[in-house]
Amino acid sequence: MEKLRTVRGVHDLLPQELQQHNIVIKTGMEISEKYSYSQIETPIFEFAEVFTKPLGKSSDIVTKENYIFKDRSNDELMLRPEGTSGVVRAFLNAGLVQNLPQRFSYYGPMFRYERPQKGRLRQFKQLGIECLGLSSAMADIEVISLGHEFLDKLKILDKIELKINTLGDSESRSKYRNVLINYLTSYQSKLSRESLNRLMINPLRVLDSKNEEDQKIVEHAPNILDYLNSDSKRRFENICKGLDYLNINYTIDKNLVRGLDYYCHTAFEFTTNELGSQGTLLAGGRYDGLSKILGGTDTPGVGWAAGVERLALMVQSEFVNKTDVVLMGQSENFNYLLLPIMKKLVQKGLRSEIIYTGNFSKKLKRANKINASYAIILGEEEINQNMIKFKDLSSGKEKLLNLDQAIKKITK
Numbered sequence: 001m002e003k004l005r006t007v008r009g010v011h012d013l014l015p016q017e018l019q020q021h022n023i024v025i026k027t028g029m030e031i032s033e034k035y036s037y038s039q040i041e042t043p044i045f046e047f048a049e050v051f052t053k054p055l056g057k058s059s060d061i062v063t064k065e066n067y068i069f070k071d072r073s074n075d076e077l078m079l080r081p082e083g084t085s086g087v088v089r090a091f092l093n094a095g096l097v098q099n100l101p102q103r104f105s106y107y108g109p110m111f112r113y114e115r116p117q118k119g120r121l122r123q124f125k126q127l128g129i130e131c132l133g134l135s136s137a138m139a140d141i142e143v144i145s146l147g148h149e150f151l152d153k154l155k156i157l158d159k160i161e162l163k164i165n166t167l168g169d170s171e172s173r174s175k176y177r178n179v180l181i182n183y184l185t186s187y188q189s190k191l192s193r194e195s196l197n198r199l200m201i202n203p204l205r206v207l208d209s210k211n212e213e214d215q216k217i218v219e220h221a222p223n224i225l226d227y228l229n230s231d232s233k234r235r236f237e238n239i240c241k242g243l244d245y246l247n248i249n250y251t252i253d254k255n256l257v258r259g260l261d262y263y264c265h266t267a268f269e270f271t272t273n274e275l276g277s278q279g280t281l282l283a284g285g286r287y288d289g290l291s292k293i294l295g296g297t298d299t300p301g302v303g304w305a306a307g308v309e310r311l312a313l314m315v316q317s318e319f320v321n322k323t324d325v326v327l328m329g330q331s332e333n334f335n336y337l338l339l340p341i342m343k344k345l346v347q348k349g350l351r352s353e354i355i356y357t358g359n360f361s362k363k364l365k366r367a368n369k370i371n372a373s374y375a376i377i378l379g380e381e382e383i384n385q386n387m388i389k390f391k392d393l394s395s396g397k398e399k400l401l402n403l404d405q406a407i408k409k410i411t412k
C-alpha cells in the first residue's frame, strides 16, 4: 500500500526541528512576559467573519489563501490566518475594555493556502504580541523594543535589519493615496496585473509588490512622509526619537506598508537577507481601527507577529538529546526490578531509559547510540549484595554501589 503523506505545505515536526521551534517560542514568551505581556490563547478556528471582516474581501488572505469551510451546522468557519483579530475579539468579548491598557502575547499555528517553499508554509506558527488601549507613540516604541530584545535574545540581531515607516492618520493617508494613484496610473501599462488590480482596490499595497518591474516603478513613487499632517509627522518623529534613546538601529523605508485599512501610523519589519525572498521575520504596526470593525468600542492597538519557522531557520543550536542513565538487567527477568529504580532516577530529574531487550553487548550498543553517560546494571550478584553495578560509559570504569551513591555520582 502507498504510504500516507501529509498535505502539501504542512509538515511534521520531528524532535530536532521542534526543539528549534521551542527555543524560539520559549525565548519570545519569556521576554514578552518580562515586558508585562500575558499569554492568551484563542481558538484555531472561528466564524470566518472574525478574520474576513477586518481583512476585507480584497486581501490576499481572504481571496486566495483562506481555509474557509462549512461545518455540519452550516456555520461558515475559518482556520485562523493570523492572530491579531482573534485576540482583539477575545478582548472585546471578555469586556476587558474596562481595564486598559491590556497587553497580550500568544503563539500557535496559523493557516494560509500559499505556494509552499522554504519559510512559507500552509500551516505555520506565529508568535506575537498585542498592546491594546494605548494611542501614545510610547506604546509603538515599546512593542518595537520588545521585538528587538526578542531577536537579540535569539542572538540573530547581527543578521537583521529593522525597517520602519508611517502610514499617517486617515487624513494624511487619503491625501497620499490620491497622489499615489495619479503616479501609478501614469505607469499603468507597465504594472503587473496584480498591481493593476491593487491600484483599484488598495493602491498602497502596490508599494508592497514583489514583482521586479513594479518595484522599479515604486522606487520613485511619491513619499508618504511628504504628505503627513503635522500631528502624524510629530508622532513619527517621536517614535524615531524613542528608538534612538534605546540605541535601536533602523532605516526608514518609505515603501513599507501594511495593506489593510485598519492599519495607521507605525509600520515596521525586522528582515534578513539570509532566507531568500522569505526575509521578513517579524512584522507589525498600529491598528487603531480594528476593534471597531470587530464590533467593539474604538480601542487603539499596536503589535507584531513573528514567523516561528523562519526564526528557527536562523537560530543555531545543538540538538540536545542526551540520556543521563541507562538501566539494564542481566536478563529480561530483571526488568521489573529496574522499574522502581528508574522511577527514583526520574524523580531526581535524570533522563533515564531501561533497555529491555537484547544481550549485554546489544544493550551497550544502544546505550552508545543514545549518548548515555552512565549505566546501572543489575544481575544476580548485585541483587544478593543489595547493590547495583555502576558504569561510567565514557571511561568504562565500573563500581559496585548502592543506588543513592550512584545518584550522587551522576548528579554531582
Ligand code: ATP
Binding pocket: 082, 112, 114, 119, 120, 121, 122, 124, 125, 126, 278, 279, 280, 281, 282, 283, 284, 305, 306, 307, 308, 309, 310
Ligand atoms: P510575507 O510578505 O512573507 O507573505 P506577510 O506580510 O504575509 O509575509 P504577516 O501576515 O505580517 O506576513 O505575518 C507575520 C510573519 O509571519 C511574517 O513576517 C512571516 O515571518 C510569518 N509568515 C507569514 N506567512 C507565512 C507562511 N505562509 N509560512 C511561514 N511563515 C509565515
Ligand code: MG
Binding pocket: none
Ligand atoms: Mg503573505
